[in-house]
Amino acid sequence: MQALDLLLTRSSQPRLQAPAPEGEALQNILKSAMRAPDHRSLSPWRFIVCTGDGLQKLGAIFEEAAICNGADASVVDRASQLPLRAPMVIVAICNHIEHDGVPWVEQVASSACAVQAMQMAAVAQGFQGIWRTGTYARDESVKKAFNCKSEDEILGFLYLGTSPLKAMAKPAKSLDDYFEHWQ
Template sequence: MDALTLLLNRHSQPRLTEPAPSGSCLENIMQAALRVPDHAGLKPWRFVVCEGMGRHRLGSLFEQSAVANDKSAKEVERAAQLPMRAPMVIVAIARYTEHAKVPWVEQVASASCAVMAMQMAAFAQGFQGIWRTGDYAHCDTVKTGLGLQPQDEIVGYLYLGTAVTEAPAKPPVDAGMYFANWRSVFED
């Protein structure tokens, strides 16, 4: 699949099963993350690849978070099962480093680009996935459990695996709705 076809047909796939990427496919995914824009070469990202028992440990952190945040018994039970929705979950972290020319927002943006690059690399190799956030990406219990500093951010959980079903085609979007008004501001 060529790059333009890949980008123009990107979609999220929430229904995932085995197999997950492994070997050279997983290495390609990791290398794609490391090639994203990175002002001043700070490498402001860290990744935790959760498979097997790692998904259970992540689920345990989600469960602890649900308890700490007074969620209902049903939500606590569900929290532990969330990472089981795919055979692999990659936790993407923006690891902030103070720098005069690279503000926090740029470092978070770089880490976010890394998630997109990993998802595209997975798709290019025949895998599918979905980038999720939610309460557990913004919870101090989870951040502490992952050893993060207060200024670090979880930019998402990239769930990867093999599609259970074919995703429906996305309808085309009129680019003029998002570009024309701004473009005209600078035209004569």
């Protein structure tokens, strides 16, 4: 897939099934994260790749968070099943590094670029994915389960796999609504 085609046709794919990326394809996805813009080469990110029993472990973390938050039984029951919507989930965390020249927001942006790069590398190799956030990305008990410090951020969960459906086209947006040209 050509890079420009990839960028101009990108869309999230929520319906995912096996196979998940593995071997060289997975290595390419992980290596792409390391190429994200990274001021001062801080690499302020950490990723947890969940497959197999790892998806069950992630589901247990979500379930515990739902219980701690007093969610009703249907939410608690659903929480443990959420990671099973794909054969692979990559938890994306920005581990803030105190640095006078690289503020928190720039480190979060850099980490987010790494997630985007992983999704694009997956799509370029024939896989699909969706980057989900939601309440569990902001939940303190989930952050604690991943040993996050108070200034760290869970940027979300990158679900990856193979889609049984054709990629959904995104509606075109008027560029004039979002861009100004100063000449």
